[in-house]
Amino acid sequence: xxxxxxxxxxxxxxxxxxxxxxxxxxxxxxxxxxxxxxxxxxxxxxxxxxxxxxxxxxxxxxxxxxxxxxxxxx
Amino acid sequence: xxxxxxxxxxxxxxxxxxxxxxxxxxxxxxxxxxxxxxxxxxxxxxxxxxxxxxxxxxxxxxxxxxxxxxxxxxxxxxxxxxxxxxxxxxxxxxxxxxxxxxxxxxxxxxxxxxxxxxxxxxxxxxxxxxxxxxxxxxxxxxxxxxxxxxxxxxxxxxxxxxxxxxxxxxxxxxxxxxxxxxxxxxxxxxxxxxxxxxxxxxxxxxxxxxxxxxxxxxxxxxxxxxxxxxxxxxxxxxxxxxxxxxxxxxxxxxxxxxxxxxxxxxxxxxxxxxxxxxxxxxxxxxxxxxxxxxxxxxxxxxxxxxxxxxxxxxxxxxxxxxxxxxxxxxxxxxxxxxxxxxxxxxxxxxxxxxxxxxxxxxxxxxxxxxxxxxxxxxxxxxxxxxxxx
Numbered sequence: 001x002x003x004x005x006x007x008x009x010x011x012x013x014x015x016x017x018x019x020x021x022x023x024x025x026x027x028x029x030x031x032x033x034x035x036x037x038x039x040x041x042x043x044x045x046x047x048x049x050x051x052x053x054x055x056x057x058x059x060x061x062x063x064x065x066x067x068x069x070x071x072x073x074x
Numbered sequence: 075x076x077x078x079x080x081x082x083x084x085x086x087x088x089x090x091x092x093x094x095x096x097x098x099x100x101x102x103x104x105x106x107x108x109x110x111x112x113x114x115x116x117x118x119x120x121x122x123x124x125x126x127x128x129x130x131x132x133x134x135x136x137x138x139x140x141x142x143x144x145x146x147x148x149x150x151x152x153x154x155x156x157x158x159x160x161x162x163x164x165x166x167x168x169x170x171x172x173x174x175x176x177x178x179x180x181x182x183x184x185x186x187x188x189x190x191x192x193x194x195x196x197x198x199x200x201x202x203x204x205x206x207x208x209x210x211x212x213x214x215x216x217x218x219x220x221x222x223x224x225x226x227x228x229x230x231x232x233x234x235x236x237x238x239x240x241x242x243x244x245x246x247x248x249x250x251x252x253x254x255x256x257x258x259x260x261x262x263x264x265x266x267x268x269x270x271x272x273x274x275x276x277x278x279x280x281x282x283x284x285x286x287x288x289x290x291x292x293x294x295x296x297x298x299x300x301x302x303x304x305x306x307x308x309x310x311x312x313x314x315x316x317x318x319x320x321x322x323x324x325x326x327x328x329x330x331x332x333x334x335x336x337x338x339x340x341x342x343x344x345x346x347x348x349x350x351x352x353x354x355x356x357x358x359x360x361x362x363x364x365x366x367x368x369x370x371x372x373x374x375x376x377x378x379x380x381x382x383x384x385x386x387x388x389x390x391x392x393x394x395x396x397x398x399x400x401x402x403x404x405x406x407x408x409x410x411x412x413x414x415x416x417x418x419x420x421x422x423x424x425x426x427x428x429x430x431x432x433x434x435x436x437x438x439x440x441x442x443x444x445x446x447x448x449x450x451x452x453x454x455x456x457x458x459x460x461x462x463x
Binding site (some may be wrong): 010011012013014015019020023036037039042043044045047049050052 | 427428
């Protein structure tokens, strides 16, 4: 699992860094996004719906992203 | 990728980037923001309103008498266009105060056991609702779906009359209409209704056909009037008690400025005489044409004067800066804009992307006049995305 450390970054950088990392590493299937920005959680929900990738909340600052098989945070 | 977004939080941009909108360009810009400069007919009356409009209308001599006549005429305008009895209308200077007076006034009557509100209500509305807990009222928050429709939970028949619902006819941020009117007593949030088109008609229908409306709040900026004038209509059949301490049985003006009241009435007369067709067509055109961009959310399927567009992988502040350099000024609900660091609670509640959000208010636009803006928006979205990803 590739870690994307976005701690300290403000919206929309965590989502942009995630999208960029997924584009740069097409063979990687899962990613660990670390972010403490309050907008990340609601935006990952929308991002999952728009891109078809799935998101699982690990804790308040950690989100596991898996390509495809979209599932929202709820 | 732009150096500005390479890592960490936003960094200072070169001065040349910040200064791309000159004062001259700003004056000539197409303004799609929620608030805009006053129209010419209002400006022409400004001097009269501010030189004479604050004269004491209780005086029967001098400018006070003329002011009294003007204020009565303004009241009749509001009554006629908004289809409200003149005796139900009160002028309030502040939006939070208007909602607080309405919500706490009904709660203080002791008639209601529960107040329902929705997750996309204004923050000050939710805050005022929380204050009723001290009066023994239970709170009930309704969720919204992706289309922005409020899912009002059903209330047992025995409780309907005791449940007061805050009903937002139209969301000011997204422009979404609520057409399913819940049962039971209602407080109408009509602050985002433009008198053009069927929006205001819906409010009038609810008010005239339903004995359940308890109070309604209108905002003069929704028809091009000034900030600082809100109309609080309280149904004379409703149970309402002034929640503010007072020894006077007559309700005060709640801080409303007489000149602003007069300006609001002029603006309402002007706006209600206009045709809605141009902005509806421009709205539909923009929604359809923005389909050329992938991974964007356009809130709801609303027509009318507002659009809320969220664009994935895009910083709204930089997009706004580039649009401004082309002469288009827009608002944003994104947390990445300067004024607020928390994401829009409305977009988050709907499940819509909160970053990359721009908000557009159409005034006298038609399809032809929004085409240049559309071209600029599509071009900057594509170029920014290619720089960042």
